[in-house]
Amino acid sequence: MASGRPDNGKRLAIIAGSGLLPFHVAQAARSHGENPYILALTDEADQDWSAFDHIRIGVGDYAAMSRAFEREGIDRAVLSGAVRRRPEWRDIRPTLRTLLGLPAVVRTLLMGGDDAVLRMVIRLIEANGVRVVGADEIAPELLATEGVIGKVTPDAEAMQDIAAGCAAALALGSLDVGQGAVAVGGRVIALEGAEGTDQMLERVAELRRQGRISSRRKGVLVKLCKPGQDSRADLPAIGVDTVHWAQAAGLAGIASEAGRSLVLDRRRMVEEADRAGLFITGILPRRSEGYR
Amino acid sequence: MASGRPDNGKRLAIIAGSGLLPFHVAQAARSHGENPYILALTDEADQDWSAFDHIRIGVGDYAAMSRAFEREGIDRAVLSGAVRRRPEWRDIRPTLRTLLGLPAVVRTLLMGGDDAVLRMVIRLIEANGVRVVGADEIAPELLATEGVIGKVTPDAEAMQDIAAGCAAALALGSLDVGQGAVAVGGRVIALEGAEGTDQMLERVAELRRQGRISSRRKGVLVKLCKPGQDSRADLPAIGVDTVHWAQAAGLAGIASEAGRSLVLDRRRMVEEADRAGLFITGILPRRSEGYR
Numbered sequence: 001m002a003s004g005r006p007d008n009g010k011r012l013a014i015i016a017g018s019g020l021l022p023f024h025v026a027q028a029a030r031s032h033g034e035n036p037y038i039l040a041l042t043d044e045a046d047q048d049w050s051a052f053d054h055i056r057i058g059v060g061d062y063a064a065m066s067r068a069f070e071r072e073g074i075d076r077a078v079l080s081g082a083v084r085r086r087p088e089w090r091d092i093r094p095t096l097r098t099l100l101g102l103p104a105v106v107r108t109l110l111m112g113g114d115d116a117v118l119r120m121v122i123r124l125i126e127a128n129g130v131r132v133v134g135a136d137e138i139a140p141e142l143l144a145t146e147g148v149i150g151k152v153t154p155d156a157e158a159m160q161d162i163a164a165g166c167a168a169a170l171a172l173g174s175l176d177v178g179q180g181a182v183a184v185g186g187r188v189i190a191l192e193g194a195e196g197t198d199q200m201l202e203r204v205a206e207l208r209r210q211g212r213i214s215s216r217r218k219g220v221l222v223k224l225c226k227p228g229q230d231s232r233a234d235l236p237a238i239g240v241d242t243v244h245w246a247q248a249a250g251l252a253g254i255a256s257e258a259g260r261s262l263v264l265d266r267r268r269m270v271e272e273a274d275r276a277g278l279f280i281t282g283i284l285p286r287r288s289e290g291y292r
Numbered sequence: 293m294a295s296g297r298p299d300n301g302k303r304l305a306i307i308a309g310s311g312l313l314p315f316h317v318a319q320a321a322r323s324h325g326e327n328p329y330i331l332a333l334t335d336e337a338d339q340d341w342s343a344f345d346h347i348r349i350g351v352g353d354y355a356a357m358s359r360a361f362e363r364e365g366i367d368r369a370v371l372s373g374a375v376r377r378r379p380e381w382r383d384i385r386p387t388l389r390t391l392l393g394l395p396a397v398v399r400t401l402l403m404g405g406d407d408a409v410l411r412m413v414i415r416l417i418e419a420n421g422v423r424v425v426g427a428d429e430i431a432p433e434l435l436a437t438e439g440v441i442g443k444v445t446p447d448a449e450a451m452q453d454i455a456a457g458c459a460a461a462l463a464l465g466s467l468d469v470g471q472g473a474v475a476v477g478g479r480v481i482a483l484e485g486a487e488g489t490d491q492m493l494e495r496v497a498e499l500r501r502q503g504r505i506s507s508r509r510k511g512v513l514v515k516l517c518k519p520g521q522d523s524r525a526d527l528p529a530i531g532v533d534t535v536h537w538a539q540a541a542g543l544a545g546i547a548s549e550a551g552r553s554l555v556l557d558r559r560r561m562v563e564e565a566d567r568a569g570l571f572i573t574g575i576l577p578r579r580s581e582g583y584r
Contacts, residue, residue, distance in 0.1 A: 171463045177480045188469045189486040194479075194499055203495075207486055 010075035012036045012138065013068070013130070016045040016054075017081030021135075021237050023047045024264045025080045028139030037072045039065060045081065062124055069128050076131050078138055079121065080234060082196065122232060134232045135262060144238075144282040146258035150270040152279040154253055158220050160186045162255045165222030166285045173226035179236045182251070184219030197223065201245035208250050218252035224285055225260035238280070239264035243272045253279030302367035304328045304430065305360070305422070308337040308346075309373030313427075313529050315339045316556045317372045320431030329364045331357060337373065354416055361420050368423045370430055371413065372526060374488065414524060426524045427554065436530075436574040438550035442562040444571040446545055450512050452478045454547045457514030458577050465518035471528045474543070476511030489515065489528075493537035500542050510544035516577055517552035530572070531556035535564045545571030 012034045016022035022038070022045065029036045038054035040047075045056070053072075057064045068074070122132045136143050148154070154162065164183035168191060172178045178192030182204050189207065192200045201221065207213050223236040238256050246254055253273075256263070259282075263269065273280050304326045308314035314330070314337065321328045330346035332339075337348070345364075349356045360366070414424045428435050440446070446454065456475035460483060464470045470484030474496050481499065484492045493513065499505050515528040530548050538546055545565075548555070551574075555561065565572050 168464075168467050168469060171467055172460075172483070175460050175463055175480060177460060177483065182485075187486075188467060191464070191469065191483040191485050193474075193483050193495075194481040194504055195495060199495075203485075203487060203491075212486055 008075070009073065011073050013039055013072070013074040013077040015039045015041065015065075015077055015079050015125075016047070016049070017041055017079075017234070018044045018046050019081045019237075020047070020239055020241070020264055021082075021234065021262065022080040024142065024239075024262075025078055025135045025139060026052055028135075028142060029078075032139060034138065037068070037074060039068060041081075065125070066128050069130050074130050076133050077125055078133055078135050079232065080135055082234065119230065122230070132232050135235065136231065142262045142264065144256050144258050144261045144263050146282045146284055148279060148281045149263075149266070150278075150280050151274045152253065152277055154220070154255070154279045154281060157185075157217070158252045158279065161220035161252070162222060162281075162283060164188055165220055165255070166224065166283070169222050169224040170227065170285060173224060173229070176226060176228075179226060180221065180223045182219055182221050182249070184213050184251075185217035189213060189219070197221070198241060198245050201242075201249045201251075204249035204251070205245075213250075215250075218250060221246050221249075221251055221254045222283075223254070223256040223261055225257050229260075231260065235260060235262050237262040237264055238269070240269050240272055243269055243276060243278060243280075246278055247276040251278065253281065255281050255283045258282035258284050300367065301365065303365050305331055305364070305366040305369040307331045307333065307357075307369055307371050307417075308339070308341070309333050309371075309526070310336045310338050311373045311529075312339070312531055312533070312556055313374075313526070313554065314372040315341075316434065316531075316554075317370055317427045317431060318344055320427075320434060321370075324431060326430065329360070329366060331360060333373075357417070358420050361422050366422050368425050369417055370425055370427050371524065372427055374526065411522065414522070424524050427527065428523065434554045434556065436548050436550050436553045436555045438574045438576055440571060440573045441555075441558070442570075442572050443566045444545065444569055446512070446547070446571045446573060449477075450510070450544045450571065453510075453512035453544070454514060454573075454575060456480055457512055457547070458516065458575070461514050461516040462519065462577060465516060465521070468518060468520075471518060472513065472515045474511055474513050474541070476505050477509035481505060481511070489513070490533060490537050493534075493541045493543075496541040496543070497537075505542075507542075510542060513538050513541075513543055513546045514575075515546070515548040515553055517549050521552075523552065527552060527554050529554040529556055530561070532561045532564055535561055535568060535570060535572075538570055539568040543570065545573065547573050547575045550574035550576050 012029055014022055014026050014036050016038055026036050038049050038052045040049050040054050040056045042056050042058045055068060125132050161183040164186050165181040168181040168188040172191060180192035180197045180200060181188050182190040190200050190204050225236055238254055304321055306314055306318050306328050308330050318328050330341050330344045332341050332346050332348045334348050334350045347360060417424050453475040456478050457473040460473040460480040464483060472484035472489045472492055473480050474482040482492050482496050517528055530546055534546060
């Protein structure tokens, strides 16, 4: 887990999907002395990248990616942010190298689980002589730490919800489905699929408005890394937005996996959580039997 | 699984939650010579019960339920339809009998998983000398049968989605969470929590509108009974509405568990599915390893 900029004059690339995560990673990389080059994915990257050297490329455009790697002297790449749309086959612009393995590439991109797609993308990038590294390798300070951050601590009811949410998130993760679950009053009431965490929390807020969740029970959001997940993948992340959505859903707090998930804009997030009376805690699930 | 009306002059009660299911069960009971008495749950039962003898009672009102059982000479009760709201403690009107076990009752009703709540409710009803029976015991013709019904059969891609959805639904069911999952292109993209099947399908339709599901992949809804589910509980059910929602979500079809789920208004449902080009199939998941 060496961090900091290497002295070989080579540059770090950030392949940026949607959400705030890639921007935080880019800022953190800069604070470590890197001069990151951003490959912002068309229809996905939704940040303003004007403060960084960047280009926009299509999700399946390996030819443009390879050219950029060579032109900018890239030796390492971070994959960061969500890629919500799968490429359609007509979006895939192969290089000669990817062309040789094309049927497998196409099959994986169109049909594989998220993890399978990720492994394929890593292989395609590394075929260019570029090493794919985790965001935590560039900016280890983004990793969630164990225990409570902020002023609020989970009570006994919240601990029960953390345990229930953990068991569900572990069961889901082993199927390469989601990373998040919401438990209220010891029951899991929402599970994250392709819609993502924010939309799952929006759904919980709606269930609460409909009176389908007891107004006397708050509940907890649990986010875990999938059991087999490559840490170079987009790790689960929480940030200021997560706190706002959790508050709208009437939750007591957020538990995310220590060492295997990211916390974005920690200071502002903790301020917001303290103000809203939500706890934020880093947990270590016992993967054989859930969190206790 | 004896069906038909007993000769002891005793009456069947249907404790009716929301949705079409209780109405179909009541009609089926009538066709078997029963004269069912409906206890329609306040804020839940949303059918017009004017064609049946009925009263409305609160979800936690065991006192009114006991009085109705005695007055109407009830010897068997079917629990049918969804109960979306948990009773709040102030809604619970105990009888002397339930009062003796009140802390446990309250704890279970407010905090238990659906199955725990159900077992508690069954115990409370049976304490009145009324036997709780499954809808399938009253109307076995409602049970899903194995294999395709209707004109459309699942293709190879759909079979793969059935397998993926099955694995997810089994993993969820063992946690007493949901009964449904949607898989598209071999990936599970949505999981059913407290929101119910129709709302999960609505979400899939929305993901599709946003282009977050490949337009080239249709996908399948899988509904299974939870592994440990008491068959006297509300079994998973599909009907005409499920077909409409599945069509709106762009799915290829619906697979539900043979022998452990219900098919409502089968003839009309099949007509609608045939018209929409959707398959409907009854499957037998291998509970140790999913469906193949």
